[in-house]
Amino acid sequence: MRTVFKFAVCSGLLLAGHLVQAFTVFACEPEWGALTKALYPKAEVFAATNHLQDPHHVEARPSLIAKLRQADLAVCTGAGLESGWLPVLQARAGNPKVQDGQPTMFYASKFVTLINPYAGAITPFSGDVHPEGNPHLHTDPKRLLQVAAPLHERLIQLHPQDGKQIADNYKAFEQAMQAGIVRWEKQAQHLQGRTVVTQHSSFGYLWQWLGIQMGADLEPKPGMAPTPVHLERIRKQIQQPQPFAIVIAQHHDKRPAQWLSRQDSAQGIPMLVLPATVTNMSGTALIDWFDQLFSTLSQRPD
Amino acid sequence: MFKTIFQPTALSACIGCLLMPVMVHAETTPGWEFGAVLDVANTSKELELGARGKDLQLGHSDLVARGALGSALNAEISAAVHTRDGDVETHLENAWVETKTLPAGLQARVGRFSSQIGYLNEQHPHADDFSERPLLYRGFLGGHWYDDGLRLNWTAPTPFYLRLGVETFMGEQLIKEAETKKSPGAYTFSMKTGADLNPSNSWQLGLSYLNNRRQAHAHEHDGAEEEHDHAHGAQFSGQHLYMTDLVYKWAPDGNPKSNQVKLFWENARITGIHPELTSQRHTASSLGAVWRFHPAWELGLRSDELAVNKPEEHDDGIEAATARLRETTLMLAYKPSHSQTYRIQFSRQSSAGEAASEVFAHTASNVVQLQWVIGFGAHGAHSF
Numbered sequence: 001m002r003t004v005f006k007f008a009v010c011s012g013l014l015l016a017g018h019l020v021q022a023f024t025v026f027a028c029e030p031e032w033g034a035l036t037k038a039l040y041p042k043a044e045v046f047a048a049t050n051h052l053q054d055p056h057h058v059e060a061r062p063s064l065i066a067k068l069r070q071a072d073l074a075v076c077t078g079a080g081l082e083s084g085w086l087p088v089l090q091a092r093a094g095n096p097k098v099q100d101g102q103p104t105m106f107y108a109s110k111f112v113t114l115i116n117p118y119a120g121a122i123t124p125f126s127g128d129v130h131p132e133g134n135p136h137l138h139t140d141p142k143r144l145l146q147v148a149a150p151l152h153e154r155l156i157q158l159h160p161q162d163g164k165q166i167a168d169n170y171k172a173f174e175q176a177m178q179a180g181i182v183r184w185e186k187q188a189q190h191l192q193g194r195t196v197v198t199q200h201s202s203f204g205y206l207w208q209w210l211g212i213q214m215g216a217d218l219e220p221k222p223g224m225a226p227t228p229v230h231l232e233r234i235r236k237q238i239q240q241p242q243p244f245a246i247v248i249a250q251h252h253d254k255r256p257a258q259w260l261s262r263q264d265s266a267q268g269i270p271m272l273v274l275p276a277t278v279t280n281m282s283g284t285a286l287i288d289w290f291d292q293l294f295s296t297l298s299q300r301p302d
Numbered sequence: 303m304f305k306t307i308f309q310p311t312a313l314s315a316c317i318g319c320l321l322m323p324v325m326v327h328a329e330t331t332p333g334w335e336f337g338a339v340l341d342v343a344n345t346s347k348e349l350e351l352g353a354r355g356k357d358l359q360l361g362h363s364d365l366v367a368r369g370a371l372g373s374a375l376n377a378e379i380s381a382a383v384h385t386r387d388g389d390v391e392t393h394l395e396n397a398w399v400e401t402k403t404l405p406a407g408l409q410a411r412v413g414r415f416s417s418q419i420g421y422l423n424e425q426h427p428h429a430d431d432f433s434e435r436p437l438l439y440r441g442f443l444g445g446h447w448y449d450d451g452l453r454l455n456w457t458a459p460t461p462f463y464l465r466l467g468v469e470t471f472m473g474e475q476l477i478k479e480a481e482t483k484k485s486p487g488a489y490t491f492s493m494k495t496g497a498d499l500n501p502s503n504s505w506q507l508g509l510s511y512l513n514n515r516r517q518a519h520a521h522e523h524d525g526a527e528e529e530h531d532h533a534h535g536a537q538f539s540g541q542h543l544y545m546t547d548l549v550y551k552w553a554p555d556g557n558p559k560s561n562q563v564k565l566f567w568e569n570a571r572i573t574g575i576h577p578e579l580t581s582q583r584h585t586a587s588s589l590g591a592v593w594r595f596h597p598a599w600e601l602g603l604r605s606d607e608l609a610v611n612k613p614e615e616h617d618d619g620i621e622a623a624t625a626r627l628r629e630t631t632l633m634l635a636y637k638p639s640h641s642q643t644y645r646i647q648f649s650r651q652s653s654a655g656e657a658a659s660e661v662f663a664h665t666a667s668n669v670v671q672l673q674w675v676i677g678f679g680a681h682g683a684h685s686f
Contacts, residue, residue: 050501050555050556052501052555052556052557053555053556053557054557054559056559057557057558057559058556058557058558059504059551059553059556059558059686060683060684060685060686061496061498061504061551061686062462062463062494062495062496062497062504062505062506062686063462063463063496063497063498063504065457065463065465066457066460066461066462066463066464066497069407069457069458069459070459083683084640084683084684085683085684086683087682087683088683088684088685088686090402091376091400091402092457092465092685093407093457094404094406094407094408094409094455094456094457095407095457096402096403096404096405099373099402099403100333100370101370101373102373122679123678124639124641124642124676124677124678125639125641125642127639128639128640221639223639223640224597224598224638224639225559225560225596225597225598251555251557251559253559253560253597
């Protein structure tokens, strides 16, 4: 047993010596990794989750603890989105920089107003409700800009020598985003006032921004998997008023939405499967992702 | 009858008292979480070494408060309650503070807390996949072993996860009544390592060693003193406990919400079981799998084995009573939300060995357990 420990300590120290000193950023979700990359391309960015994963429900895997151990900055959403796994990573990483309250622990939700805070009494039967509000705030480009501003300031504080470059990148990102907003609003104009059937509030900010009404939710309660009884209820009422689409995220189980879209009552309502976040973390990933969302949303079946 | 096993030692009592005013104050400060878990189960027949009594009983239910104490410390305090044969028993299970800003990947914890040996021990029992812990835990660690002590951990700056830790404990929760009383009563060394093979596959390996300096009393042969005493604390103990644990998880694209397979294996060996029984040992192992095949449904199978040499006082000295116990468990759990679990579990035990009828006198052939777990308030994050 002792030999094992000696071996472990020695190999640990050896590996530690080989590490390169890069500015390492741990992004809880890839949208924050992409935003960091857009503002500071020099950063080495790691995302704890990807577009195929539900950010509420990932395992606090050993690999994530190892990544957080090495982070110089962590960028997360907050508002309870990561409450099932991030606290374990923080507690085990042994990294003072990523503890709550530190300037290098950045929570995006602190800089924006969240929609639909759950105001009722929270009981074990409420589902995964967020009294802070909907945490999926990155689907609103205006709120993304509200996060980009303090994040670029934070990066300048940490890297004053690269301050000019970060400020320039921020300006470029803002301009690209503003131009995008004009483009996207135009693309989705015909959807204004329409209704959408969704699963979870993954795209809640997007609908609000575009003036799209949220109709039925495949989840009977937030975070709860669709049940046959609930789907049957939606099937009966789906045409009142007729939604333009059934939209689910790529990380959702496709079967409930598929079942619904095959029903007679849902005839003519397309099922759209969208990535709930960026699919890579390049500096242009956020813009590319919105472009992709809008080209899918604006496809008219008729 | 109301029996209280609330025996805070000086250390945990002291920490508990320190935390109380902080908690009251914390209620108004953000970041503090309060939660409660209720665990109720109906058991058709008591299992040998089982934690749950026959019929409807309150299982391991707790009240917990956790949060930050300033910018440098985290703290947690929790009290657990369960019933057994009409008795209500309460325990102070957690009362600790932990550093979060030590340099170089170091962390220290002091107070009362669960030891980090093995895979399951440091996890909250209400998050378990089965309604009874493996035989290994029930036989060697009193279900789960928490004690008063001190911990120092180091997380290595490696590309894979590596944690080395040392703990020292009073040991009184492990061996309730010791023949030899040494202080500290126990210390542990442990190592945890793990990584992802790819986005879908992850593993974790743990090695741990417990040095127990408190020697348990040898049981008198034919002694009537223990009427199936489910005493907290180890039923079978020794000077050295070696454990290995391996956990493997698979989920498509690393998205475990609606489909996940978890495999786990734990093995333990105890040597130095009595000064007069130098060559004998206790061993235990647990192998299991849990499959989440729907966001709300899980199916699990576990196979446990325990082989012991129980030191017994005979007229002509100490002799080992050799016995083996096997347990197979099948469970189906329905989890409509994060806060609720309904579980049905079937267990079958069989014992063998020359002293089986005496050491494992309550071996139960077919046991059905119905369990309901409900959480109120914050339920905290779960470890891998």
